[in-house]
Amino acid sequence: MARIDTLEVSMKKKVAALLIAAEAATKVRWVVTAGRRTMAEQEAIYAQGRTAPGKVVSNARPGSSAHNYGLAADLAPLKKNGSIWWEAPRKIWQQMADEAVKLGLTSGFYFKTIFDAPHVEDPAWRQQQALWKAGQVHVA
Incomplete structure (x- = not known):
């Protein structure tokens, strides 16, 4: 399964549009290197630079x-x-980040606490987080 296919349908559409827009803006081809992550995968990434070797790559x-x-x-x-x-x-x-913003996404290029240029997200993701915290949706 391609990484883009792990995304929610609405996000997949935005990322597909972003790949096209970023290529047009930069004259460089772009690929999705990460999509949906399990809780265990996120724990391993969070551990980097803390309890596991490597540099810190996520504050989440x-x-x-x-x-x-x-x-x-x-x-x-x-x-x-x-x-x-x-x-x-x-x-x-930055050109990719700007194209992401035009599509209504938030770009890690502009994060204040950590510089995460490859990262783009739907700003409405916290609504899903609230449902998960309330036990209304399951997240692997």
């Missing part, structure tokens, strides 16, 4: 990430050879 504990609800995705540009271009210039990331 399980249940506190839009990824847990299928309402966030991480995108990355591709080099001409098809490999992920993590070290792309800041301008490339």
